[in-house]
Amino acid sequence: MTEFTIVAKASEIPPGERKRIELNGERVSIFNIDGEYFAIYDTCPHKKTAPLIRGMLNGVGVKCPNHGYRFDLKTGKCDRGERWNTKIFPVKVEDDNILLGPPIPCEN
Numbered sequence: 001m002t003e004f005t006i007v008a009k010a011s012e013i014p015p016g017e018r019k020r021i022e023l024n025g026e027r028v029s030i031f032n033i034d035g036e037y038f039a040i041y042d043t044c045p046h047k048k049t050a051p052l053i054r055g056m057l058n059g060v061g062v063k064c065p066n067h068g069y070r071f072d073l074k075t076g077k078c079d080r081g082e083r084w085n086t087k088i089f090p091v092k093v094e095d096d097n098i099l100l101g102p103p104i105p106c107e108n
């Protein structure tokens with residue numbers, strides 16, 4: 001059974017907002033796009049330092065603030081090649097709680 005963990009309150013991330021949380025020692029960025037939540041590993045895999053929480057949204061994707069690589073928030077896929085693909089986290093909302101499941105590596 002997949003285990004989900006409460007990581008934030010839905011009310012603190014309204015549409016258009018984002019929040020970085022920590023789950024099992026990993027930084028994760030949660031984005032609310034038009035009322036739908038997406039969670040992605042926060043550290044850009046390109047140089048392994050840039051925080052995607054500071055990236056610009058691009059459709060259902062985020063562009064790294066450093067060099068602009070885009071990561072799909074539904075899959076973790078990078079637009080510059082699969083070696084940069086990252087992982088996403090399944091999101092559930094229960095009452096006002098946002099819960100994340102274990103990371104899902106990008107299938108490519």
Ligand code: FES
Pocket residue numbers: 044045046047048049050064065066067068069
């Ligand atoms: S560090 Fe993110 S694209 Fe280069």
